[in-house]
Amino acid sequence: MELKHLAIRELLKEADEETAKISDKGGIMDTDNSMIHNLFESLLNAFERRSSLTHGSFNQENEEGYPFISSFEKFLVNEEAPENFEQLVEAGMSQLAAAIAAPSARSATGGYVIFAVYGSDRADYLLAALVRDRSSIALNDSLQPTEVIEVNLEQLHQAARINITTFKQGKDSYLSFIGSKQKGEITHYFSTAFGCTDVTPSRKSTGELIKAAKDFCSQHDLGEKKEEIVEDVVSYLERQRSEKQTANLNDIENLFDAYIPPEQAETMAGTFGTFANGGPYNVSHEFQPHTSTINRFSKLKAKADNWQLDFTKKALGPAQSGKDIEFDEASGTLTLKRLPSKVLDQIRATLEEENG
Structure with missing residues (x-):
């Protein structure tokens, strides 16, 4: 220097x-x-x-x-x-x-x-x-x-x-x-x-935090758990937002530590906060979760002339994945599974009206 x-x-x-x-x-x-x-x-x-x-x-x-x-x-x-x-x-x-x-x-x-x-x-x-x-x-x-x-x-x-x-x-x-x-x-x-x-605007800290979570998993042999960890981070942000509480890097660091294998705890535990707080992410130590940014990472919204979709991304998976919503790339179709009884009743009633 x-x-x-x-x-x-x-x-x-x-x-x-x-x-x-x-x-x-x-x-x-x-x-x-x-x-x-x-x-x-x-x-x-x-x-x-x-x-x-x-x-x-x-x-x-x-x-x-x-x-x-x-x-x-x-x-x-x-x-x-x-x-x-x-x-x-x-x-x-x-x-x-x-x-x-x-x-x-x-x-x-x-x-x-x-x-x-x-x-x-x-x-x-x-x-x-x-x-x-x-x-x-x-x-x-x-x-x-x-x-x-x-x-x-x-x-x-x-x-x-x-x-x-x-x-x-x-x-x-x-x-x-x-x-x-x-x-x-x-x-x-x-x-x-x-x-x-x-x-730093809450929008930027929210988005960069989720990006840092993904990168941390990729760089520290947590790739197999990345989807689950990111879902937990997003859920934490949603919970803090709904309770009108700020998000804190210490809380998220504790969340990460729960996923770290015992053999890696000595070198990895307690490091996510510093990772996200430093460049290039520069996530503030404490910030207000940003609603639309959380939704962008947690929800999928799509609209056509005759229909629209609005569901959480964690419910989506490829064909044969066992998720509630499965996407078949080959046929270009979306399949909804395990529909609640109330939804089934609404669908039956609509079809009866159309055919009656």
Whole structure:
């Protein structure tokens, strides 16, 4: 990874305070400094270990309400200029101070905010993260224990990463962000400050989840169980939707783990969440199941001049499959089996009317 810019600033706020202040300390750091590189690597590793990422894009319909967005676009005009990066950092800190002081984030506390622009052969990124310090123990020259304060880079309280390359290409989901696992709007102040309110649409997360389920089965020797597993995933989404509940990758991961053979459990158990949350699927850790997308995967609807079909796909199979609805490719016919008594009565009554 090439580290292009890095800045460290401090956001001052205690829990339940109504205001937040930006410290005069810190600023742009020397990226040639080995300690700065070590700090950046630790920060990046901590971010990439997080599996509960939410993906999305800027709320560009309301850029005036989120000044960071326009500041980011101005930065892209000349990414190499340190002064452009410094202006971007100042805009970010200003928005953070306003967001963390909002009533919904009143109990949140400040910390050190690290901004880093870096890149590889595949993409360039902007990463912004909030970290705090912790006390530790060291030995002085006389080998006496002494307390030291160190930055806790292992625990990210809030973070947002913008895929600069994807943003320039005009694609969706160029944004990934994390928050604490607490419930409530306090977890969203960091992403809100940067205009990261347009998270992955439920339609996209729903569709990509089902695609990830199929690919995971194919890549992990679960091909024979793929149809059954995908049906379970779709059923889970339908159940969550009908109960007006969100879908959660942890729940779906547990569903997958139940199908993993014991001999593969050590390497495969607990991995589906990370698989679906990462690229190319970028399924949000939690999302609302999308009705029409679920129906597209779970139901088959067809219509002709004199009839129409509407049934669940799991009821369909080829001839001699034993499914309730069988399709014979050779004759081009569809056979309905095990018709309920009520349906049979309706058919008989209709035929009697036609023949009477």
